[in-house]
Amino acid sequence: MxxxxxxxxxxxxxxxxxxxELLLSCVPEPWVRDMDxxxxxxxxxxxxTASQKRLPSVFPILLYNGDxxxxxxxxxxxxxxxxxxxxxxxxxxxxxxxxxxFSREKLLSLKNLIxxxxxxxxxxxxxxVPLVTQIVDILRQEQPExxxxxxxxxxxxxxxxxxxxxxxxxxxxxxxxMLATTVKKWKEELLQQGLQEGLQQGRNEGRTEGRxxxxxxxxxxxxxxxxxxxxxxxxxxxxxxxxEKL
Numbered sequence: 610m611x612x613x614x615x616x617x618x619x620x621x622x623x624x625x626x627x628x629x630e631l632l633l634s635c636v637p638e639p640w641v642r643d644m645d646x647x648x649x650x651x652x653x654x655x656x657x658t659a660s661q662k663r664l665p666s667v668f669p670i671l672l673y674n675g676d677x678x679x680x681x682x683x684x685x686x687x688x689x690x691x692x693x694x695x696x697x698x699x700x701x702x703x704x705x706x707x708x709x710x711f712s713r714e715k716l717l718s719l720k721n722l723i724x725x726x727x728x729x730x731x732x733x734x735x736x737x738v739p740l741v742t743q744i745v746d747i748l749r750q751e752q753p754e755x756x757x758x759x760x761x762x763x764x765x766x767x768x769x770x771x772x773x774x775x776x777x778x779x780x781x782x783x784x785x786x787m788l789a790t791t792v793k794k795w796k797e798e799l800l801q802q803g804l805q806e807g808l809q810q811g812r813n814e815g816r817t818e819g820r821x822x823x824x825x826x827x828x829x830x831x832x833x834x835x836x837x838x839x840x841x842x843x844x845x846x847x848x849x850x851x852x853e854k855l
Contacts, residue, residue, distance in 0.1 A: 617762040618672075621726070624755045625649035630723045635706045636670075669703040674730045679707045717743060722751055722759055729763065734772055739836040741774050748778070829855045 622628055629646040673679045682688055685701035708727040716724040716731075717740070725744045729737065748756050763775045828845045832838070838849050845852075 617765045621758050621762055623651050624752075624758060626752055626755050627722055627758075630719075630721045631670075631672075631706070634719050634721065634723045636704060669701070671703045671705050673705065673707040673709075674727075676709065678709070679705060720747060722747060722755065726759070726762075729766065734767075736835045737772075738774060739834060739840075741778060745778060825851075825855060828852050 622631070625646045628649060629644075632641045632644070671679075671683075683702055683705055686695070686698050689698050691698060708731050711727055711731070713728065713732065716728045718724070725747050728740060728744070732740070748759065751759070760775075760779050763778065764771055767775060824845050824847060828841050828847050828851075831841045831844070832852060832855060838852050841847070841852050842849050
């Protein structure tokens with residue numbers, strides 16, 4: 610049975626640049642850096658050549674984007690009843706890339722579309738909002754056709770309803786000058802949400818103390834949502850040291 614996202618993945622990884630990023634980011638094999646990705650091309654489900662006497666090398670990759678931990682055997686021989694000699698049991702090992710085994714810090718440090726792709730698939734929608742700016746920065750460094758495929762994948766991944774920020778990303782990749790305005794809007798939405806909760810608590814504690822406590826509650830809420838400390842300090846006026854203690 611085909612997963613509804615299979616088509617989007619097939620389109621994404623038909624681009625040599627994205628395949629290059631996947632291998633360089635996730636496969637610690639020395640031969641990867643020697644590959645000439647400029648000569649990469651798509652091959653259909655079957656491949657037959659009469660010009661070679663030996664079969665071409667195939668590097669099998671399993672890309673897993675599920676929530677649970679991947680526990681299946683990584684070698685076909687481990688799935689076969691071994692009552693006969695091991696010499697006659699086929700061995701086929703794949704290279705596992707499990708998205709949920711990467712930390713958020715690791716994915717952000719990649720600074721490429723593979724990191725962005727894995728982030729989207731392994732992060733809650735609400736927690737993605739503070740990361741959108743970094744995702745857009747990554748998109749600006751990519752080839753236009755790869756960006757188009759990634760944005761198309763975003764729409765198919767979220768289906769209905771598609772988060773507002775996905776539409777914003779689509780526009781931002783075409784009109785870079787909109788970035789500052791859109792990011793400001795996201796910050797204001799988060800800040801307003803935090804202020805409403807904080808001010809409600811502050812009314813019960815007096816104007817002066819309530820205002821300060823309201824700001825602290827706002828900062829605490831933004832911190833929980835994953836916004837960088839420096840940005841929280843900018844919108845609340847608190848020091849980074851104060852925010853770290855919340």
